[in-house]
Amino acid sequence: MNPFLDVPADSGFGLHNLPYGVFSHGDGGARVGVRLGDYVVDLAALETHGLVAAAGAGRAPVFSQPALNAFMALGPDAWSAVRERLQDLLSDSGDPALREGGAVREAAVLPLADVTMHLPARIGDYTDFYSSRQHATNVGTMFRGPENALKPNWLHLPVGYHGRASSVVVSGTDVVRPSGQTRPDDDAPPTFGPSKRLDIELELGFFVGPGNELGDPISISDADRHIFGFVLVNDWSARDIQKWEYVPLGPFLGKSFATSVSPWVVPYEALAPFRVDGEPQDATAGNPEPLPYLRQRGPRALDVDLEVRLQTSSMDEGGEVVAQTTARNLYWSPEQQLAHHTVNGCNARPGDLMASGTISGEDPGSYGSLLEMTWSGKNPLSLPGGETRTFLEDGDRVTITGEARRDGVAVGFGEVTGRVLPPRP
């Protein structure tokens, strides 16, 4: 299966991937497209020309909208049908309607460099989990000591909390350093000012598909039918604000100033070849078996390589790799997260975003936050040119990339990037 467009054989954006995003081009409105190599194929144009009909012939269009919500709502049968149709239309040996389409090809195939990407969905609710065991252990060790690192509930349920949906932004959006209340000295009153411990969190997120009605949980065996696809997430965090505010109701302003997501949503189906066993959730690994509503059959983890690059204002484009890890380090899977989230009857809606929580591996080079990499600022990172970092400084750019690669098949996530702007005066 080869694309008719010029796409390098080892590209993570070949016909095996076909991630969806929302883009605009010139004066046109934002609409849905699919990425192939360094091209964007305009699905609104294909829909208008009758080449793709996601909702079935004669139904309302879903791609000429500035969000993927309507397509997400259609569910896995529609997603598979569109994916198959696109693979056919975009290959060098399938339906020639687009390939040899003249005007439609002209209109629908755009260079990636010419488009502006937008948030992929209207996010009704954003939930952040805490599903990497090493991350929870690291944070717990720093805050409470090693003997009390994992709280008693952690191995029994995917701990999570409600995040702020309004401040989820698309990759490329600059992030203003937040100000807030902190208490640097435990024996003095709190003070107000710009955060001094601005951090990142490397996460993998997913968008919900059809979702459920209030009162009707999604079972673990049905959960895969409700996961549309995946993005990279940087859940920016102000550790000093978070530390002072978070007891007893959890993170709030230490997080809600910005959460960045990558623009291309990698379809759930595209990641099927990268499913692998996770850490066993049973006595063979010394872990408690989850309650039945969380017991998942088959491979639970995703073999996606993840990388964090930090580029200070004095560095060249690209910056320095400061962490390399993998989504295999997640103990709780997306399916388990969704089954847990709805087991009380809570309704999930198309376009809801759920993120994994920071993903950290066992060695310090695989930690997904500066809090962990510098062990709460005690061990500064050494960067080229003699620079060091504990937390982020103004002008720093953080870029997270992701790619799954196996048996000659590559699926890229692209990147989520953002630069720190100085605090508002």
Place this chain on the structure above:
Amino acid sequence: MNPFLDVPADSGFGLHNLPYGVFSHGDGGARVGVRLGDYVVDLAALETHGLVAAAGAGRAPVFSQPALNAFMALGPDAWSAVRERLQDLLSDSGDPALREGGAVREAAVLPLADVTMHLPARIGDYTDFYSSRQHATNVGTMFRGPENALKPNWLHLPVGYHGRASSVVVSGTDVVRPSGQTRPDDDAPPTFGPSKRLDIELELGFFVGPGNELGDPISISDADRHIFGFVLVNDWSARDIQKWEYVPLGPFLGKSFATSVSPWVVPYEALAPFRVDGEPQDATAGNPEPLPYLRQRGPRALDVDLEVRLQTSSMDEGGEVVAQTTARNLYWSPEQQLAHHTVNGCNARPGDLMASGTISGEDPGSYGSLLEMTWSGKNPLSLPGGETRTFLEDGDRVTITGEARRDGVAVGFGEVTGRVLPPRP
């Protein structure tokens, strides 16, 4: 100022109130109306007939929509102008266009009993605060003992957390008893099943008006221009689920199965006569003065009487009053909550809901949750007919009502009610 419709002189729904809501009638779509006595005046009809123009003549209509968001976005000058216009149109001595309007009056004035009420807004984000000192002290005492009841941050900032927006429902919606993971025995593994400690939380909520762009906080002195109006909130809570899950990231599934709001949004302006001094936030009351960004001038509290009624399946309509309290018991004001929420740059959007947290007074008859009324189930409530309650049983109905009354002026909130349905099999 007397209404031309038949409204009792002591009604909380006279021309001083004029709350907004979203209703439907017969086969018509949901649209915005205003309540006057036991009538609903259809603002979409008034807008269509040119009697009201919220956004200015010739602008897009805001009332023929199934949510108040567009009107909320217009800001306080537009709200005041519409309110004044409605008071004129609805009085027995003002503009006769509606009063003597024949067909328009016939179309626009509907009996309250004939309409169905809907959620007043599309809620982008829902935030729940924890602003009643007595409630925080009660809960802290039960969980951590009296010497450690209020956490060190509580008197310095309005503690809050992100709630779940998808499961906010309008008054009258039944609530399915949630199931979930709990650990009744600290020395045994957790178990799964219907919550055994289903509770209510009596709260006052507000809807955000224009809101702010990401990165640009709303100052405490501007906050009043961003508060559209108030509703009653019942933040249903499953205490057993909450207890097991909430450390360290806060309440999640113990809350997200349902949050009920009253359908009529009482305008911010209508409550101006009921502003009163709150507990002093300075040394005169032994309290720390807040940081400048939280210092509010003028009266901070709202003199709104609140009542909780519990009706078991064996009781007559109306049930038994189990709590009476007042919104004066809130230490942190809506303006302070909004200034705090956005001080880190977090953006608030039209239609966002922010609730006060449980409102409790000093004596047990004024506690806003069963957790407090029964002191964690230790002191069951005695109800008529020999019934008792620690937490809610299936078939129980909870109704919260609110009213502000002073110097012959009354402003009613109506009610938020809901009945507990048995857990799904």
